[in-house]
Amino acid sequence: MTETAFDDTVVIEGGHVLTPDFEVREADVLIDRAAGVVLDVDDDLDGDETLDATDSLVMPGLVNAHTHVAMTLLRGYADDKPLDSWLQEDIWPVEAELTPEDIRVGTELGLVEFITNGITGFADSYFEVPEIAAATEESGLRANLCHAFISVGKDDEGARADAQEGLDIAREFDGAADGRITTALMPHSLTTVETEYLEEFVPQAREAGVPLHFHANETENEVGPIVDDHGVRPLEYADDLGMLTEDDFLAHCVHVDETEIDLLAETGASVIHCPASNMKLASGIAPIQEMLDAGVNVGLGTDGAASNNDLDLFDEIRDAAMLGKLARGDARDVAAESAVRMATEGSASAIGLPVGELEAGGVADIAVVDFNAPHLTPVHDYVSHLAYAVRGSDVRHTICDGEILMEDREVKTLDEATIREQASEHAADLVARAE
Numbered sequence: 001m002t003e004t005a006f007d008d009t010v011v012i013e014g015g016h017v018l019t020p021d022f023e024v025r026e027a028d029v030l031i032d033r034a035a036g037v038v039l040d041v042d043d044d045l046d047g048d049e050t051l052d053a054t055d056s057l058v059m060p061g062l063v064n065a066h067t068h069v070a071m072t073l074l075r076g077y078a079d080d081k082p083l084d085s086w087l088q089e090d091i092w093p094v095e096a097e098l099t100p101e102d103i104r105v106g107t108e109l110g111l112v113e114f115i116t117n118g119i120t121g122f123a124d125s126y127f128e129v130p131e132i133a134a135a136t137e138e139s140g141l142r143a144n145l146c147h148a149f150i151s152v153g154k155d156d157e158g159a160r161a162d163a164q165e166g167l168d169i170a171r172e173f174d175g176a177a178d179g180r181i182t183t184a185l186m187p188h189s190l191t192t193v194e195t196e197y198l199e200e201f202v203p204q205a206r207e208a209g210v211p212l213h214f215h216a217n218e219t220e221n222e223v224g225p226i227v228d229d230h231g232v233r234p235l236e237y238a239d240d241l242g243m244l245t246e247d248d249f250l251a252h253c254v255h256v257d258e259t260e261i262d263l264l265a266e267t268g269a270s271v272i273h274c275p276a277s278n279m280k281l282a283s284g285i286a287p288i289q290e291m292l293d294a295g296v297n298v299g300l301g302t303d304g305a306a307s308n309n310d311l312d313l314f315d316e317i318r319d320a321a322m323l324g325k326l327a328r329g330d331a332r333d334v335a336a337e338s339a340v341r342m343a344t345e346g347s348a349s350a351i352g353l354p355v356g357e358l359e360a361g362g363v364a365d366i367a368v369v370d371f372n373a374p375h376l377t378p379v380h381d382y383v384s385h386l387a388y389a390v391r392g393s394d395v396r397h398t399i400c401d402g403e404i405l406m407e408d409r410e411v412k413t414l415d416e417a418t419i420r421e422q423a424s425e426h427a428a429d430l431v432a433r434a435e
């Protein structure tokens, strides 16, 4: 008997289902494990195996569209500072001590956290990407990965070598893990990578067919220097360099003006909103409702665990909805459905994953959320609860590409207890080396 003979069907039984048009109806969901697809969404389906979804909502897996997953090792290491001093005084010095093994363990810890919070796909940018790719393959998750490069503070040879590594990694890992891994080219930001390297490497990313992922307009400090040096707003500068296409995704975009929002809408480049990180680093409030009104695709990201400090995307959904109302003092802004759509189809479309909606014929990336809890009672409106009351810890089962990654809160693909122990040890040694 071959392995595919055991690759049976699984029926997620007895729950409610969130449909692509955001209706909620009672239905079972039948999955083909080998093909990784949803075969049917209907009443009374039969499968070879059953996952119980009583009192639960079956929904598309969440997609964390901007993170630095290995930064779990730095969770709580440096808090209560703005971006520039946080990076320069604390994060970059300790990151200089990171080993490939640290990054592997930190990534595994983050991936366990993703799975337990119902996240089935993510976009990561960091260093030692082979370690991140290996952990991702083992976890069963889907990801867009890249090596972030910086030129400021380096000589020409060092800057070019870093950017070349970014390009080589993007070429090498695209399509890895049976196609669950795709890649991007990541210039860290428009102020940390100088124009000559953008001019040299962005066209090469286009030739390789990989998208761009970069930090943009995160703080006021990233706007002034570009206006001074180039006489245009940062996203106009990025557009002049060919960095805005419908495949590209820009993290943060807090300080964007109307012209820049229009540019995003015209080019089809996506924005990844990171509300918790933007609040914690006091970066500002992104004009998300204005972007949505202009037709910009917006996804959601946690950013790294050192500026969040968890990897629970339900927090981001809630923060996006809450902060969106404060931005213009209008409680109608960033409504519940908009915020949930950002974390599913918005993120998936931004980072190029073929996921984000749950329907027959679609990809089987699924989170099953248990509503049998005091803080989710009564249920007037499932989508309201997803936006304002559900926590990552309410997720009961997580499935990616048809594989069950977590069943009844037990992670199947990674050894949670061992990873937590190793992560604590690696984090302690890392910090000791940095002192």
Ligand SMILES: CSC[C@H]1O[C@@H](n2cnc3c(O)ncnc32)[C@H](O)[C@@H]1O
Residues within 6 Å of the ligand: 068, 083, 087, 091, 092, 095, 125, 126, 127, 148, 186, 188, 215, 218, 277, 303, 304, 307
């Ligand atoms: C792009 S990954 C490499 C680099 O980025 C740093 N980083 C983490 N969070 C942020 C952020 O919000 N803005 C800019 N840079 C960030 C990370 O520590 C790595 O050094």
Ligand SMILES: [Zn+2]
Residues within 6 Å of the ligand: 066, 067, 068, 215, 251, 303, 304
């Ligand atoms: Zn970031």
